[in-house]
Amino acid sequence: MTTKTRFAPSPTGYLHVGGARTALFSWLHVRKHGGKFVLRIEDTDLERSTAESVNAILEGITWLGLEYDEGPFYQTQRFDRYNKVIQELIDQDLAYYCDCPKERLESLREQQMQRKEKPRYDGHCRARQIDPEKPHVVRFRNPLEGGVVVDDLVRGRVIFRNEELDDLVIRRTDGSPTYNLTVVVDDSDMEITHVIRGDDHLNNTPRQINILQALGKTPPRYAHVPMILGDDGSRLSKRHGALSVMEYRKQGILPEALLNYLVRLGWSHGDQEIFSLDEMIELFDIEEVNRAASTFNNDKLLWLNQHYIKHDDPARIAHLLSPHLGDLDIDPASGPNLVDVVIAQQERARTLVEMAEISAFFYKDFDAYDEKAARKHLRPVARDVLERVRHVLAEMTVWTPESLHQAVVDIAESLELKLGKVAQPLRVAIAGRAASPGIDVTLHLVGQQACLRRIDKALNYIAQRATEN
RNA sequence: GCUCCCUUCGUCUAGUGGUUAGGACACCGGCCUCUCACGCCGGUAACAGGGGUUCGAGUCCCCUAGGGAGCGCCA
Numbered sequence: 001m002t003t004k005t006r007f008a009p010s011p012t013g014y015l016h017v018g019g020a021r022t023a024l025f026s027w028l029h030v031r032k033h034g035g036k037f038v039l040r041i042e043d044t045d046l047e048r049s050t051a052e053s054v055n056a057i058l059e060g061i062t063w064l065g066l067e068y069d070e071g072p073f074y075q076t077q078r079f080d081r082y083n084k085v086i087q088e089l090i091d092q093d094l095a096y097y098c099d100c101p102k103e104r105l106e107s108l109r110e111q112q113m114q115r116k117e118k119p120r121y122d123g124h125c126r127a128r129q130i131d132p133e134k135p136h137v138v139r140f141r142n143p144l145e146g147g148v149v150v151d152d153l154v155r156g157r158v159i160f161r162n163e164e165l166d167d168l169v170i171r172r173t174d175g176s177p178t179y180n181l182t183v184v185v186d187d188s189d190m191e192i193t194h195v196i197r198g199d200d201h202l203n204n205t206p207r208q209i210n211i212l213q214a215l216g217k218t219p220p221r222y223a224h225v226p227m228i229l230g231d232d233g234s235r236l237s238k239r240h241g242a243l244s245v246m247e248y249r250k251q252g253i254l255p256e257a258l259l260n261y262l263v264r265l266g267w268s269h270g271d272q273e274i275f276s277l278d279e280m281i282e283l284f285d286i287e288e289v290n291r292a293a294s295t296f297n298n299d300k301l302l303w304l305n306q307h308y309i310k311h312d313d314p315a316r317i318a319h320l321l322s323p324h325l326g327d328l329d330i331d332p333a334s335g336p337n338l339v340d341v342v343i344a345q346q347e348r349a350r351t352l353v354e355m356a357e358i359s360a361f362f363y364k365d366f367d368a369y370d371e372k373a374a375r376k377h378l379r380p381v382a383r384d385v386l387e388r389v390r391h392v393l394a395e396m397t398v399w400t401p402e403s404l405h406q407a408v409v410d411i412a413e414s415l416e417l418k419l420g421k422v423a424q425p426l427r428v429a430i431a432g433r434a435a436s437p438g439i440d441v442t443l444h445l446v447g448q449q450a451c452l453r454r455i456d457k458a459l460n461y462i463a464q465r466a467t468e469n
Numbered sequence: 470g471c472u473c474c475c476u477u478c479g480u481c482u483a484g485u486g487g488u489u490a491g492g493a494c495a496c497c498g499g500c501c502u503c504u505c506a507c508g509c510c511g512g513u514a515a516c517a518g519g520g521g522u523u524c525g526a527g528u529c530c531c532c533u534a535g536g537g538a539g540c541g542c543c544a
Contacts, residue, residue: 010544118471172542203539271492300494347507423503435505
């Protein structure tokens with residue numbers, strides 16, 4: 001039987017990192033075993049499901065590159081099928097009508113809570129005859145005795161007693177099927193062999209297995225992966241900055257960095273930290289996933305992102321960087337070759353947003369100096385240095401990093417100054433801040449005209465500052 | 470409350486009865502150096518607690534504590 005997994009989000013929000021990791025694990029499992037990855041949209045909650053969410057989820061998994069082989073299937077388009085199955089269950093007396101009013105259910109629940117019991121349906125309508133023409137729900141007739149064994153690929157063997165379960169609603173009064181029924185029908189119809197999902201579903205699993213067995217189907221293998229927690233130990237949510245996957249893109253995170261981060265959350269392969277997609281596929285094993293929840297750590301994501309920025313092809317980084325420069329109103333075509341800029345900055349940025357920020361000065365004159373840098377380096381003592389530099393640079397006919405390096409070294413020597421005494425004021429004059437790539441590369445990329453213009457500006461600044469004091 | 474699950478440095482983790490408990494991020498030193506960063510070297514830091522089993526326990530068993538999830542006509 002070919003391996004088949006599915007990712008089955010409900011479109012009620014963005015694709016979060018938790019969902020992304022579950023999708024990644026499913027995807028890796030199926031790629032490793034050469035099967036099919038199914039995308040299914042669980043949109044039976046008409047109230048909360050939105051088309052925007054569907055788009056956001058599709059956008060997210062596409063950006064991550066978790067391409068699916070089948071789907072997306074929409075559960076709302078399969079109501080006929082669900083109803084057919086429900087009817088089968090009713091016909092075989094494996095399900096029954098229930099007309100218990102909500103008030104009865106609520107008071108039942110209250111009483112049970114007061115008695116410190118687990119609240120559940122008491123089977124009131126199990127043996128009653130209810131007119132199908134009147135409003136009703138359909139409940140699954142859960143076995144009363146025995147138990148259900150879940151041989152979970154990550155949790156191990158978990159046993160549930162049927163007496164802990166109750167007769168769950170499988171069709172609402174409005175005629176729509178509920179989650180536990182639709183999942184079971186779909187997983188069965190779509191021949192899903194491995195259900196890989198968040199462990200918040202572990203408690204649903206025995207119910208689903210019971211329905212499956214009532215239908216005479218063989219349950220798939222299950223793998224319940226632990227949740228991702230926020231840094232306060234509670235489930236990751238928006239208030240932790242639990243960003244949708246697309247938010248990470250906005251922040252300048254590379255998809256391979258996020259994937260690499262996510263795969264190492266709850267799984268490892270010895271001491272290895274860096275995994276290419278191919279390595280993940282080769283080495284990942286769902287049965288090696290940890291059982292404990294883990295906490296999302298942004299610093300480590302940033303470290304991985306920097307690693308990928310550093311090691312990826314500069315042309316590709318340039319391509320991805322471009323829109324972030326656009327966000328700063330910079331047209332990369334208006335200045336030095338973006339690939340050269342990337343090469344110069346590759347080891348200096350943890351995100352593409354950062355890279356855009358520290359590279360802006362290559363493309364346009366900055367508005368203001370970094371205050372601290374200007375105070376320290378654009379002082380009267382720097383005036384002679386900058387005047388000398390301006391003179392030399394203005395005379396240059398060969399504008400290369402090599403010639404510029406030589407020029408700066410020569411100036412330092414002739415003034416009997418350390419290189420830093422020349423490079424730092426110059427750097428602040430050119431970049432507006434105390435940090436930049438090597439001074440030769442910086443000058444080269446900024447270009448002769450802009451360099452001279454900015455040195456003049458710095459000299460003015462120094463002069464003005466002298467009068468202020 | 471009931472049921473299920475979980476528990477090694479701050480964080481992610483290695484570890485499958487005998488280890489100076491290893492690695493990574495972060496942090497702190499140092500080196501490199503025109504700045505920043507990269508890189509390199511070094512350091513601080515953990516087996517939740519208590520009982521067993523065993524010659525020997527992070528590893529096996531039990532209890533306690535703490536955390537998470539589920540208990541919907543949500544998914």
